[in-house]
Amino acid sequence: MEPDYTKLKKRPAHPFETLAVAIAFSPRLEAILMETKRMVNMFGSQLVIVHVGKKDTHHEDVLDKLINKINFSKIKYRVIWMEGEPVDTILKLCKLNIVDLLILGALEKENLYKYYVGSIARTISRRAKCSVLLLTNPSINPKKMRKIVVNGVDNPKTIHTLKATQYLARNEKITDFTVVQEVNTPMLSMAIAESGTEPEVSKIKKEMQEEDFNKLNSIINSIDSQGVQIDLKVVKGKPGYAISHFARQNHYDLIVFNSPDTHLGIFDRIFTHDIEYVLADMPCNLLIIHSRV
């Protein structure tokens, strides 16, 4: 039977009613499942465990034992085994099951070949039609996220991303998170290099920064705080790189981005920009909010 895709259209980015976790039988499997369990309990979601590969008794046994060990008894979950090309299969299963958040394990940095060709986790995060959480250092003793930073880019999706982050922060019982506005005006330097007096140049720069700042500030002010305070910080540098560097320097636990506007391909990795800087070298866990707007 053809699934009802109309349920996906305009579906809000949160609450995360259905979580999915894509697993491989790697040494990090237990840690990934432990982190997932914490998320499922926190959001009160149902869970879909996906494995792309041949279903055999050995792997089934391993997974069953692990699930029993972790104790999923109070969780509403299903395990789906499916063969096929991993990325397409996982994305298809997420669509079929109206998944709101897909959890994946990811290395902080892939080797060059894998990065350019595209690892499974990173390719999914570029193409997914649902929100994706990439966990860089999953632990069998998961800890709550304390420091969250959101990319406050000028985009209609940002307000939905902020609201989804606020929802996450509330569930994590965090009282505040940071929104970073990246300021990057390289072309401005050349445009005003020959034809601007010092006060004029400063004025233009200030006006441009204020324009962006005010725009983002008005978005933040339009969100009902619900006990979670949003701090706005301005960071200079290239979009994507600046926030990634900021997150690394300040030891954030989670960095949050809007889902990409365009299909990201190999050229976006060669001429790196925005989220690709984070995917190239992840400073911490990455949450990509797909707002379906």
Next chain:
Amino acid sequence: MSVISHHDLVVLLIGMATMLILSRVASEMARGAKLPVVMGEIVIGIVLGPTLLGNFAPEISNYIFPAEGHAALALNAITKIAVVMMLFVAGMEVQLPLVLKQGKAAVFTSVLSMIIPFFIGFVTAWYFPEWFKQLPEYRLLFALFFGTALAISALPVIARILIDMGLFKTKIGMIIIASAMFNDLIGWLIFSFILSSIKSPDASGDYTYTIFYIIGFGLLMLTVGRKLLDKIMPWMQQKLSWPGGVLSISLGICFLSAAFTESIGIHAILGAFIAGIAIGDSVHLKEKAREIIYQFVTNIFAPLFFVSIGLRVNFVENFDLRLVLLVLFVAYIGKVSGAAIGARIGGFTRNESLAVGFGMNARGAMEIILGTLALQAGLINETIFVALVIMALITSLTSGPLMRLYLDDSYFNTNKQIENN
């Protein structure tokens, strides 16, 4: 080792001082009148060169700017270095990720704003060579050059116009900027091919190696070279004195790259331009260092270059009204229609698309550099050069007002409202 004589050194220094001081005065006046700064510099060149001073007081003109001798040679070398450095900073402006980021609209606008003017320019020069009085052996190269000259744009002028109109960060502004970057990249690649073909004309007409070298060098520098420079940039900024270390190493890389392309038969400008893209793209290059490089080049070397243009060419003798009108006509038709069609397909309204077209029409300093190099290479005559310079200035002057014509008040009000909020 040959050294410059005491007299020649004095002449050179007086010449350079005259060029810098007068061009600054003229530039400030141009800036006050909201005209492109380059216009003031060119006017000073015309005043000091054969058009005016050389005509009315040839002895003074010949003393300050002698046509031969060591002082002339030194000034010529300085202006050549100036071109290399100007192409370097032009390259630093090209942010290829920005083009990718803008998506479909930028792809259509940039490709069509390149192809259509190129095609119109090529066809005009190819089928009507008598209008241009060109050397018959350069028919193909001239047609390619004329197409390129119509397709190129002037990023700094365009950016300035967008800033003044408050459109710099709008969707229209970003599409214009991204498309202009793409035009510049492809335009300079084609122009490098033309120049290298003039320098080493292949009797068989086989340009395979030239194209291979240009594409190979471009790809290598923009992938491996760019990544390597990005890796060494933090080291440079931390270990070397700042900003002196970054400045000298960056310009050193620019000259090395320019020397390399010149030595393999491609013009030095390509090496400088590509080195500029590679260095300018580094996430580690501090804004202050970038600004210092711009200030250094645009306020010292660019005026010397633009004033020197007027010293070489008599703008009155070589003014041909018919040719100027023809060049202006094809320049407007090609660029405005190409960019507007691209923007329309990319999802903009009719009026917004025309605004994009007129925004991209500004040719400014880049066109003048292109024309000067073609003139020095013997590809074009002085009459065509003068027509190109006039076209560059008029397109730059009319770009802003014509854009405004197609963007109604509500558009600016919407932007203002967003700003106020």
